[in-house]
Amino acid sequence: MIAAIGVDLGATNVRLVLVDQNGAVMDSGRFPVPERGRAEPVLEDLAPAIEAMRERAEGNAYQVGALGVGVAGLTDVKEGIVLDAINLGWKEVPFQSLLEERLKLPVLLENDANATAFAEAWVGAGRGCRSLISLTLGTGVGGGLIFDGELWRGASGLAGEIGHMVVEPDGEPCHCGGRGCLEAYISASAVVRDAKKAILDGKVGEPLSSFMGNLEGLTAKDVSDAASKGDPLAKRILAKAGRYLGVACTSLIHIFNPEMIVVGGGMAQAGELILGPARVEVKERAFGPLAESTRIALSPLGELAGAIGVAGLALRRYVPSR
Amino acid sequence: MIAAIGVDLGATNVRLVLVDQNGAVMDSGRFPVPERGRAEPVLEDLAPAIEAMRERAEGNAYQVGALGVGVAGLTDVKEGIVLDAINLGWKEVPFQSLLEERLKLPVLLENDANATAFAEAWVGAGRGCRSLISLTLGTGVGGGLIFDGELWRGASGLAGEIGHMVVEPDGEPCHCGGRGCLEAYISASAVVRDAKKAILDGKVGEPLSSFMGNLEGLTAKDVSDAASKGDPLAKRILAKAGRYLGVACTSLIHIFNPEMIVVGGGMAQAGELILGPARVEVKERAFGPLAESTRIALSPLGELAGAIGVAGLALRRYVPSR
Numbered sequence: 001m002i003a004a005i006g007v008d009l010g011a012t013n014v015r016l017v018l019v020d021q022n023g024a025v026m027d028s029g030r031f032p033v034p035e036r037g038r039a040e041p042v043l044e045d046l047a048p049a050i051e052a053m054r055e056r057a058e059g060n061a062y063q064v065g066a067l068g069v070g071v072a073g074l075t076d077v078k079e080g081i082v083l084d085a086i087n088l089g090w091k092e093v094p095f096q097s098l099l100e101e102r103l104k105l106p107v108l109l110e111n112d113a114n115a116t117a118f119a120e121a122w123v124g125a126g127r128g129c130r131s132l133i134s135l136t137l138g139t140g141v142g143g144g145l146i147f148d149g150e151l152w153r154g155a156s157g158l159a160g161e162i163g164h165m166v167v168e169p170d171g172e173p174c175h176c177g178g179r180g181c182l183e184a185y186i187s188a189s190a191v192v193r194d195a196k197k198a199i200l201d202g203k204v205g206e207p208l209s210s211f212m213g214n215l216e217g218l219t220a221k222d223v224s225d226a227a228s229k230g231d232p233l234a235k236r237i238l239a240k241a242g243r244y245l246g247v248a249c250t251s252l253i254h255i256f257n258p259e260m261i262v263v264g265g266g267m268a269q270a271g272e273l274i275l276g277p278a279r280v281e282v283k284e285r286a287f288g289p290l291a292e293s294t295r296i297a298l299s300p301l302g303e304l305a306g307a308i309g310v311a312g313l314a315l316r317r318y319v320p321s322r
Numbered sequence: 323m324i325a326a327i328g329v330d331l332g333a334t335n336v337r338l339v340l341v342d343q344n345g346a347v348m349d350s351g352r353f354p355v356p357e358r359g360r361a362e363p364v365l366e367d368l369a370p371a372i373e374a375m376r377e378r379a380e381g382n383a384y385q386v387g388a389l390g391v392g393v394a395g396l397t398d399v400k401e402g403i404v405l406d407a408i409n410l411g412w413k414e415v416p417f418q419s420l421l422e423e424r425l426k427l428p429v430l431l432e433n434d435a436n437a438t439a440f441a442e443a444w445v446g447a448g449r450g451c452r453s454l455i456s457l458t459l460g461t462g463v464g465g466g467l468i469f470d471g472e473l474w475r476g477a478s479g480l481a482g483e484i485g486h487m488v489v490e491p492d493g494e495p496c497h498c499g500g501r502g503c504l505e506a507y508i509s510a511s512a513v514v515r516d517a518k519k520a521i522l523d524g525k526v527g528e529p530l531s532s533f534m535g536n537l538e539g540l541t542a543k544d545v546s547d548a549a550s551k552g553d554p555l556a557k558r559i560l561a562k563a564g565r566y567l568g569v570a571c572t573s574l575i576h577i578f579n580p581e582m583i584v585v586g587g588g589m590a591q592a593g594e595l596i597l598g599p600a601r602v603e604v605k606e607r608a609f610g611p612l613a614e615s616t617r618i619a620l621s622p623l624g625e626l627a628g629a630i631g632v633a634g635l636a637l638r639r640y641v642p643s644r
Contacts, residue, residue, distance in 0.1 A: 131477050143577070147469055154579025155453050156615045161576035166569045166607060168491060178572075178607045247488045250500075251573065254483035255465070257476025285488060285500045293478045 002319050003062040005053055005105075006311025007046065007069045008112055008304075009033070011087030011139075014042070016049055017307040018057050018064070021315060023123030026062065027053055028304060037089035039082075039098065047102050066318035067105045068310030069095065070115035072142075076157065080109045108314040112306040113160050114151050116299075117144025119309030120262040125297040131258040134299070135162055135245075137267035137274075140175070141183040147256075151313075163187070167247050185244035186274070188220035188267050194237045195223045204233045224270040235273060242274040246281025253286050253294045264299030271298060324641050325384040327375055327427075328633025329368065329391045330434055330626075331355070333409030333461075336364070338371055339629040340379050340386070343637060345445030348384065349375055350626060359411035361404075361420065369424050389427045390636030391417065392437035392628040394464075398479065402431045430636040434628040435482050436473050438621075439466025441631030442584040447619040453580040456621070457484055457567075459589035459596075462497070463505040469578075473635075485509070489569050507566035508596070510542035510589050516559045517545045526555045546592040557595060564596040568603025575608050575616045586621030593620060 001020060008015040011033070018027035029049060035041040054064045073085025080096020082088075099107045110118075117134040126132040130149045136142035143162025145152040153159055163183035164176055171180030172190070184190055196215050198204050208226050211218045226234035249261050263275065275298060282291050299305055323342060330337040333355070340349035351371060357363040376386045395407025402418025404410075421429045432440075439456040448454040452471045458464040465484025467474040475481055485505035486498055493502030494512070506512055518537050520526050530548050533540045548556035571583050585597065597620060604613050621627055 145577070147474055148472075150470075152469055152578070155581040156579060156611070158609070158612050158615070159577065159579035161579075161609065161612070164576040164609070165573040166489070169489065169566075169569050176609065244491075247491050251487040252577075254486040255467070255481065255574075255577075256474070257478055257481040257483075259477040287480070287483065287486070287498065289478070290480050290483070293480070 001062050002065045002315070003057055004066045004068060004311040004315045004319070005050055005064055006307035006309070006314070007050070007067065008115070008306035008310065009042070009069060009071045009088065010112070011072060014046060015304060015307045016053055017304055017311060018053055018062070019308055019311045020062070021319070021321070023308060023312055025304065025308065026060070027056055029053065033088070039090055039093045039095060043098055043102065047099075050103060064105065066314035067099060067103065067107045068115070068312070068314030069099065069107060069109050070112035070306040070310040071095070071109065072112045074157065075109050075111050077108070077110055077153070080107065082109065106314070106318040108310065108317050110310050110313055111160070112310075113142035113144045114153065115144075115309035115313060116142065116264065116305045117146050117160075117309070118151060118313055119301055119305045120264070120299060121146045121149070122312045123308065124301045124305065125262040125299055126260040129259040131256065132260045132262060133162070133252055133256065133258050134262045134264065136265035136305075137186055137188065137263065138265040139188050141187050142265070162248070162252070165248050165251065167244050182244060182248045186241045186248075186267065191220045191223050191237055191241055191267065192218055194240065195234070198233055198237065205231065207231070208234060220267055221269070224273065227270065227273050238270050238273040239277040241267070242277030243281050245274060246278035247285070249278060249282050249296055250285040253282065253290050257290060258294060260295045260297060262297055262299050264301065264305055268298055323384050324387045324637070325379055326388045326390060326633040326637045326641065327372055327386055328437075328629035328631070328636070329372070329389065330437070330628035330632065331364070331391060331393045331410065332434070333394060336368060337626060337629045338375055339626055339633060340375055340384070341630055341633045342384070343641070343643070345630060345634055347626065347630065348382070349378055351375065355410070361412055361415045361417060365420055365424065369421075372425060386427065388636035388640035389421060389425065389429045390437070390632030390634070391421065391429060391431050392434035392632040393417070393431065394434045396479065397431050397433050399430075399432055399475070402429065404431065428636070428640040430632065430639050432632050432635055433482070434632075435464035435466045436475065437631035437635060438464065438586065438627040439468050439482075439631070440473060440635055441623055441627045442586070442621060443468045443471070444634045445630065446623045446627065447584040447621055448582040451581040453578065454582045454584060455484070455574055455578065455580050456584045456586065458587035458627075459508055459510065459585065460587040461510050463509050464587070484570070484574070487570055487573065489566050504566060504570045508563045508570075508589065513542045513545050513559055513563055513589065514540055516562065517556065520555055520559065527553065529553070530556060542589055543591070546595065549592065549595050560592050560595040561599040563589070564599030565603050567596060568600035569607070571600060571604050571618055572607040575604065575612050579612060580616060582617045582619060584619055584621050586623065586627055590620055
């Protein structure tokens with residue numbers, strides 16, 4: 001049986017999965033990114049991890065036919081080059097050929113948000129969808145677009161910066177230097193910013209007030225946990241994020257009329273605390289037939305979405321389907 | 323030589339063009355929509371106008387191979403049915419078969435904003451572009467999307483409602499019932515609304531103040547003319563519209579990374595009075611490489627864009643290319 005290995009090269013962790021041709025995950029693993037700025041140390045850790053996964057696969061009668069690698073950053077898919085990955089500190093790294101020479105496997109390189117969108121359409125919330133938009137809510141906000149069953153990468157490979165849609169022209173400053181971007185409202189960083197402000201304003205009860213002396217330790221998960229326990233302010237903070245998610249979804253629905261919008265990433269663990277207010281906003285704003293025909297769903301794939309997707313893309317490119 | 327006739331069925335006027343296979347306009351005409359609510363009176367006026375254009379074409383050695391009809395409204399392209407055209411007052415009109423029976427010509431029906439986007443990519447500002455977004459600024463705002471050389475109609479044929487992107491969540495009420503839609507800022511109606519308000523507030527000088535007793539007669543063209551003559555308030559009103567156009571373009575560029583955004587329709591006659599501020603906004607907000615790689619241009623096709631585009635689509639479907 002044929003399988004592929006997918007690698008998601010994140011800012012902090014490297015994740016690996018072995019998936020079969022149906023997208024089922026047969027094996028997985030992860031290790032921390034050893035060093036920022038250089039590709040060689042990553043390659044030194046990654047190559048043996050892939051070899052080990054490949055051996056385990058072969059022990060289970062799987063033949064690894066391809067390797068996919070998803071990278072958070074600008075990638076030249078055709079040439080297999082990581083053009084600019086800020087979080088990794090990589091520029092112009094020909095990672096595809098480095099891996100191919102080392103591993104003697106056909107390798108496909110792809111932007112991680114595109115890989116995630118593909119995963120959602122392949123085996124995720126949008127299984128079988130021909131058009132889909134995926135949003136990954138982490139420290140930042142990633143986006144990927146599927147039209148007519150194919151990834152839309154943009155005229156110069158830069159599409160999917162959905163986190164930098166403008167949702168409030170005179171709004172919060174964004175890391176990108178802009179103002180009022182979606183990312184400045186629905187990312188984990190945005191939620192933490194709002195919670196810190198509320199804590200400093202003395203507006204919160206337990207458990208968030210316990211972070212008063214330890215603001216640096218506060219994470220979006222803490223806010224989400226507090227909201228799950230019923231903390232009204234934490235709930236309000238997430239509802240605000242959800243509202244802006246809904247504003248963005250309304251625009252995306254009106255522009256594209258996609259079958260589905262899939263929301264994943266760490267912040268998506270807040271689930272309906274964010275998605276509920278988003279759906280209310282869409283219902284109030286979007287044209288009836290459009291709002292009704294577009295599902296807004298949580299990703300079922302969790303943190304493996306990118307790795308699964310890029311394995312699928314590698315299978316599609318290198319392994320003839322049965 | 324082969325040609326096609328394109329018809330743009332608007333709320334007020336019906337426009338006809340004869341175009342050859344290169345998209346050159348060989349003949350054109352127009353007449354007012356005779357009646358709202360029923361298709362028969364339109365057909366009674368349209369059929370002889372088409373026959374006459376066809377005869378003139380044949381007199382010039384052109385053979386009319388197909389007819390395209392663009393309609394402002396929801397259309398089922400496959401079945402050739404106008405599902406819902408609010409401005410015409412049509413619902414479920416099988417206009418394609420009505421025309422085919424009457425004229426013995428193969429007919430293609432399409433939404434007018436889609437036809438316009440196709441025209442821009444075919445022979446307009448985006449000639450040869452593989453990805454393009456067109457915005458038509460009239461009483462409302464129409465939109466069309468071209469990806470990879472093809473129209474993107476959406477999962478249920480409803481894509482392109484770019485006028486209902488949300489650009490100011492708590493902003494101006496929109497005709498659609500929503501709030502802060504792009505249309506509520508950059509349409510002719512929005513510009514007239516702002517100008518009327520300024521006149522009532524007594525904030526304007528000549529020539530706008532002359533409309534004080536005749537607010538109903540004020541059009542977006544009057545505002546645009548006043549701005550062209552240097553009226554500071556009229557310029558500010560158009561600059562505000564341009565600013566929101568720029569906010570929307572920033573989002574569209576970040577999401578899709580298209581080669582080009584083409585702006586047409588009546589309001590586009592204000593030209594750089596709107597496009598200038600829009601470009602400033604994009605330059606300030608959008609990622610450098612994205613802002614640089616996307617041209618924002620005025621449509622050169624004017625009011626014939628829709629008719630030309632739908633003639634082109636009809637040629638593409640029914641007439642084998644040389």
